[in-house]
Amino acid sequence: MKQATSETTTGGLYAFAAYLLWGLFPLYFLTLLPTTPWEVVAWRVLLSLVFCVVALTVTRGWRAFGRIVRQPRLLGWTAAAGILIFVNWTVYLVATLTGHVIEASLGYFINPIVTVLLGVLVLHERLRPAQWTAIGIAVVAVVVIVVGYGQVPWISLLLAFSFGLYGLTKNRVGGSVDAVSGLTLETAWLSPVAVGLLIWVGATSGITAGTAGAAHAVLLLLAGIVTAVPLLLFAAATRRAPLSLIGLLQFLTPILQFATGAFLLHEAMPLERWIGFALVWVALIVLSVDSVRNARRPRGVDDVAEIA
Structure with missing residues (x-):
């Protein structure tokens, strides 16, 4: 029991x-400005691949990596994951x-809500009433933002669905692909795209790596480590x-990002945005409470598995 508690604590800290x-x-x-997003994402892909190659060498993971590349099904899923994470990063x-x-x-x-929705649409899972309620509230929130703010939040929807689908592809491979091997393959698939992006950036706006000072160069070189x-x-x-x-800890990321945008960068937060965000937060509270209650309940034959 004590060991299980220690493992849970360690996992929570991770x-x-x-x-x-x-x-x-x-x-x-x-801090990487004036580097363009296209150049940053290209370096992020290539430097992540370098980091993963080093990690596989240090951890002696090449044998496990070799078993993965001999399975076409796993290669296909890692290629799909690579495309989705590239869209998300960009x-x-x-x-x-x-x-x-x-x-x-x-x-x-809204990503957790999208993940639950994908479970219904793709995996044909059945949802509990509280989960349907959370999805409904989230839809209303998006409608409020669209009507009040005058535009569809495409950035939010693309991020939520690309990462939700990325999680779905990882769910399909399960434990067959470890984290380092998976990221190695995903970035390897994307490397030709990254090289093409750097050629395009160099021919148009110009590559900034090494031209904006030593500190900027170091920070850019850290992109692989920061990603991995x-x-x-x-x-x-x-x-x-x-x-x-x-699932509960994952809300730390958007909370910090929201605080950065609203209070450090002073991005606009008109009333309709506050209302939309408030509705999303209500939906997340409903989803989180239901998730915790269901996790504590003994599982029977009628319980439905959820994707994370």
């Missing part, structure tokens, strides 16, 4: 660290570097802590 780092991402990426960087941090935070607030470390912490957390704890 999850907290991962979500804390993700929550601080806007402050890191803003949209997030465009949002952060163009003054839309609050809208990006909304995407990660929270993903590895998150993977370690999911092996130790219950999903109910990880």
Whole structure:
């Protein structure tokens, strides 16, 4: 019992660290200006691949990696995951570097609700009444923002659905692909795209790496580590802590991003945005309370599995 408690505590700390780092991402990426989002995402892909290659070498993970690449089904899922995470990274960087941090935070607030919705649409899961209620409130929140603010929150929706679908692809491979091997394959698939982006940036606006001072160059070189470390912490957390704890801690990321956008960067928060965000927060409270209550209830044959 004591060992299980210790494992849960350790897993909770890993999850907290991962979500804390993700929550601080806007402050890191803003230090990379005047580098464009397209150049940043290209370096992020390539440097993450370098980091993963080093990690596989240090941890002697090449044998496990070799078993994965010999399975076409797993290769297909990692390719799909790579495309989805590329969309997510690109949209997030465009949002952060163009003054839309609050809208990006909304995407990660509604991501848990999108994940539940994908469980219904793709995995044909049955939802409890509280989960349907949370989805309904979230839909109303988006409608309020669209009507009141005068535009569809495309950044939020793209981030929520791309990351939700990314989680779905990871769910499909389960424990067959470890975190480092998975990220290695995902970034390897994306490397030709990243190289193409750098060629395009160089031919248009010009590559900024090494031209904006030593501090900027160092921060840009850290993009691979900054990307990979929270993903590895998150993977370690999911092996130790219950999903109910990880699910509750995940709100730390959008809370920090929202606070950064609203109070540090002073992005606009008109009344309709406050109302929309308030409705999303109500939906998340409903979803979280229901998740905790269901996690504590003994599971019977009629209980329905949920994706995280």
